[in-house]
Amino acid sequence: xxxxxxxxPAIVIWxxxxxxxxGASGQEFTTLLSFDGTNGEFxxxxxxxxxxxxxxxxxxxxxxxxxGNVFKITMQGEIQQTYTFCPLQQNCLNGEFPLAGVIxxxxxxxxxxxxxxGSNTYYGTIFRGSSAGLITLHSFDSSxxxxxxxxxxxxxxxxxxxxxxxxxxxxxxxxxxxxxFKITPAGSLTTLHSFQGWGTDGAYPVARLVQATDxxxxxxxxxxxxxxxxxxxxxxxxxxxxxxxxxKFEGNGDEAAYPESALIQASDGNLYGTTQFYGENGAxxxxxxxxxxxxxxxxxxxxxxxxxxxxxGADPIGSLVQASDGNLYGTATSGGNxxxxxxxxLTQAGKVLTLYSFCTEPNxxxxxxxxxxxxxxxxxxxxxxxxxxxxxxxxxxxxxxxxIDPFVAFVLSAGRVGQNAEILGxxxxxxxxxxxxxxxxxxxxxxSDTFLxxxxxxxxxxxxxxxxxxxGTLTSNVPFQVIP
Numbered sequence: 385x386x387x388x389x390x391x392x393p394a395i396v397i398w399x400x401x402x403x404x405x406x407g408a409s410g411q412e413f414t415t416l417l418s419f420d421g422t423n424g425e426f427x428x429x430x431x432x433x434x435x436x437x438x439x440x441x442x443x444x445x446x447x448x449x450x451x452g453n454v455f456k457i458t459m460q461g462e463i464q465q466t467y468t469f470c471p472l473q474q475n476c477l478n479g480e481f482p483l484a485g486v487i488x489x490x491x492x493x494x495x496x497x498x499x500x501x502g503s504n505t506y507y508g509t510i511f512r513g514s515s516a517g518l519i520t521l522h523s524f525d526s527s528x529x530x531x532x533x534x535x536x537x538x539x540x541x542x543x544x545x546x547x548x549x550x551x552x553x554x555x556x557x558x559x560x561x562x563x564x565f566k567i568t569p570a571g572s573l574t575t576l577h578s579f580q581g582w583g584t585d586g587a588y589p590v591a592r593l594v595q596a597t598d599x600x601x602x603x604x605x606x607x608x609x610x611x612x613x614x615x616x617x618x619x620x621x622x623x624x625x626x627x628x629x630x631x632k633f634e635g636n637g638d639e640a641a642y643p644e645s646a647l648i649q650a651s652d653g654n655l656y657g658t659t660q661f662y663g664e665n666g667a668x669x670x671x672x673x674x675x676x677x678x679x680x681x682x683x684x685x686x687x688x689x690x691x692x693x694x695x696x697g698a699d700p701i702g703s704l705v706q707a708s709d710g711n712l713y714g715t716a717t718s719g720g721n722x723x724x725x726x727x728x729x730l731t732q733a734g735k736v737l738t739l740y741s742f743c744t745e746p747n748x749x750x751x752x753x754x755x756x757x758x759x760x761x762x763x764x765x766x767x768x769x770x771x772x773x774x775x776x777x778x779x780x781x782x783x784x785x786x787x788i789d790p791f792v793a794f795v796l797s798a799g800r801v802g803q804n805a806e807i808l809g810x811x812x813x814x815x816x817x818x819x820x821x822x823x824x825x826x827x828x829x830x831x832s833d834t835f836l837x838x839x840x841x842x843x844x845x846x847x848x849x850x851x852x853x854x855x856g857t858l859t860s861n862v863p864f865q866v867i868p
Contacts, residue, residue, distance in 0.1 A: 410787060413727075413740050415750055416461035416767075417781040418774030421448040423463055424455050425778035427769040429534060430485040431702065431757045432781070434808055436795070438834035440759070440767055441466070441494060443482040444779070451480040451501075454494065454513055457781055459761065467511075467518040469498060476501035478520050479509035484535035484592065485756075486513070490796055490806060491569065495521075495544055497532040507551065508532050510544075510567055521571035526551040528575050529563035534592035534646060536567075537601070540798045540867060541623055543568050545576075545601055547589035556581025562589045562605065564621050576625040582608045585629050586617035591646040591703070594655070596675060597865060599623070602630075602655055604643035610634060615641035615662070618655070618673050630677035638664035638681045640671040645757065646703040647673075651710065651862075656682070658700040658714060667698035667719070670712075670730060683736050685716065694719030696736045697726035702757030704730075705766075708791045708861040713739075713766060715754040724752030727768075727784055740784060748773045751780050760861070762809045762834075764788035791861045792851050798865040801844060804837045805864060807851065812836050814854045820864060821847025840866060 419425045424444030432442045440459065445452045452469040470476035479498025486496035494513040502509040502523030507530040510522040524530050530551030536544040544567050552575065554561030561579035581587045586605030593601040600620045609617040609632035618631040635641035641662035647655040654672050663669030663684035670683040686694040697716025704714045712730040720726035720741030727740040743752040751773035758766045766784040774780040795806035807818075811833065818825040818838045823845070828838035836851070849860040 411739060412785045413750070414783045414785075415774065415780050416459075416783055417457060417463055418749075418776050419444060419778035419780065420776045421446075421778055423447075423465060424453045426771050427756065427779050427781075428483040428771060429702070429756050430483075430769050432759045432767050432769065433485060433487060434759065434761045434793070435488050435494075436492060436806070436808060436835040437832065438808075438810065440761070440781070441488070442485050442769060442781070443496065445481045445483060446778075451476070452482045452498065454482070454486055454496070459763065459765070459767070459783070461781070463781075466494075467513045469518070470501060476505075477503055477523075478518050479511060479523075483533050487536055487538060488795060489538055489544075489569065490542065495538070496535050497546060499531050499533055499549075506530070508548070510536070510546070510571075510573075512569075522567060522573050524548060524551060526560060528552070528573060529565055530560060533590040537593050537595060538796055539566075539595055539601070539623060540599065540796070540865075543623070545593050545595070545623075547591070547593065547603060549588055549590055552578030554578050554580045554587065556584070557587050561587035561608065564589070564593070564601070564603070564627075566623065574625075576621055577627045579605060579608065582613060583611040584608070585619065585627070586632075587613075590644055591657075593621075594647050594649055596649045596655070597653070598675060600675075602647050602649075602675070604647065604657065606642055606644060615639075616643045618643070618647070618677070620675070630675070631673050631679050633662075635662045638669070638684055639679070640669040640681060643671075644701055648704050648706060650706050650712065656704050656706075656712060658702070658704060660699045660701050660717070667694060668700050668716070670700070670704070670714075670736075682734070683730065686719065693723070695721070696728050696738045701755050702768075705758050705760055707760045707766070707788060708764065709788055713758050713760070715757060715768060717753045717755060722752075724748065725754045727754075727758070727766075739786075742770070743773075749775060751782065758784075760788075762793050762858075762861075763790050790858060792849060792858045793861055794849075794864060797860075797862055798867055799840050800867045801840050801842055803840055805840055805849070807836050807838060807849065807860075808834065809836075809851060809858055810834050811853045811855050811858075812851065815851055816854075817852045819850050820844035820866070821849075840864075
């Protein structure tokens with residue numbers, strides 16, 4: 385497998401974003417930060433996460449003296465580097481070019497992947513960031529996978545799961561067709577599945593996995609499935625490695641193809657994703673697939689006959705997020721009023737609305753062509769990144785407020801009776817009660833104003849969690865799944 389520097393030009397290069405101000409009535413867009421090279425540059429697929437300290441965390445794939453970093457930014461826009469990869473571009477044993485963001489584990493540390501570097505030079509790493517610094521948990525060697533493009537997900541069992549773009553035992557692709565893997569917090573890696581390529585189970589998974597309510601993980605491959613290098617697959621894999629292809633994309637009619645974004649499981653139980661290509665008009669689509677593999681194109685971008693071309697956007701790459709209002713939100717890399725990308729909303733009624741069109745500011749100070757998806761923080765506001773644009777041209781961090789009420793979220797939205805649930809939010813100081821689907825938690829600990837833990841009580845069942853604070857009662861954005 386060639387190094388990232390060699391195969392990066394083969395990636396479709398999408399235009400990039402930066403700063404802006406106001407969108408539709410009742411909402412506000414703010415550019416929180418323009419990367420300047422010293423604090424990072426070019427956040428690729430880096431969807432942000434909210435940490436236990438209330439700040440946001442993400443990655444960039446470059447910088448003036450390094451080839452990627454993990455950064456922390458407050459919701460007011462104050463940034464600091466937390467971990468730097470390959471400083472001075474020497475001895476890149478901890479990896480380089482993190483294309484995806486990080487997650488915070490149940491232990492409080494941050495976990496992620498790099499697409500290049502490591503002890504085997506070219507194949508990438510899995511890393512942990514702690515108070516002790518950056519630790520390499522695993523360096524891929526091609527036989528067990530190579531070049532992970534997206535990040536990790538922590539499973540209900542406490543282990544981490546992910547995919548690699550290449551490597552593994554598949555023989556129908558040069559350099560391997562990619563893998564699904566499991567890795568323990570201590571760094572013991574197991575290859576759960578090696579993709580075999582065209583005409584079989586697909587090739588080149590580029591998106592992270594999602595663990596659904598049935599306990600299995602679901603993901604996609606970018607290519608393969610059919611007998612030629614189109615159009616990708618959707619698959620299911622259990623924590624023990626039982627694998628099944630649940631859908632093969634063919635690109636027929638209005639069907640999507642080449643799935644690149646991570647799937648999400650929405651409150652209706654179905655999986656949703658986006659594709660940059662195909663759909664009815666060739667400009668990408670939002671699609672839905674059930675856990676059993678029933679497929680439907682929900683929306684095709686660039687509707688035919690539109691006098692403005694692609695008003696809601698085109699070529700979406702980032703994953704969707706279901707917000708606490710029940711609607712789905714995402715970004716498109718192009719289209720919109722200025723042709724440089726949008727933030728959009730898919731309502732529960734099936735209508736797609738344009739919330740913001742990028743490159744509204746002179747010289748695209750508000751950014752252009754977003755690649756990453758959004759995160760909704762527990763204050764109700766959406767946050768995201770742009771790969772390019774901003775005052776220095778290296779990308780931005782932005783926020784979009786729609787006035788949605790605050791809520792609480794989880795580090796991991798599942799657990800057993802007697803285990804601790806880790807809860808994110810705000811205004812926790814002085815909280816008086818916590819309940820799991822109506823069952824009060826008799827043991828809880830307020831760690832900070834933005835983080836608390838609660839023991840899942842006897843009698844708790846799957847459902848929403850509520851936290852009573854001095855300023856009111858906060859409800860979780862998703863149900864907490866009580867594991868038998």
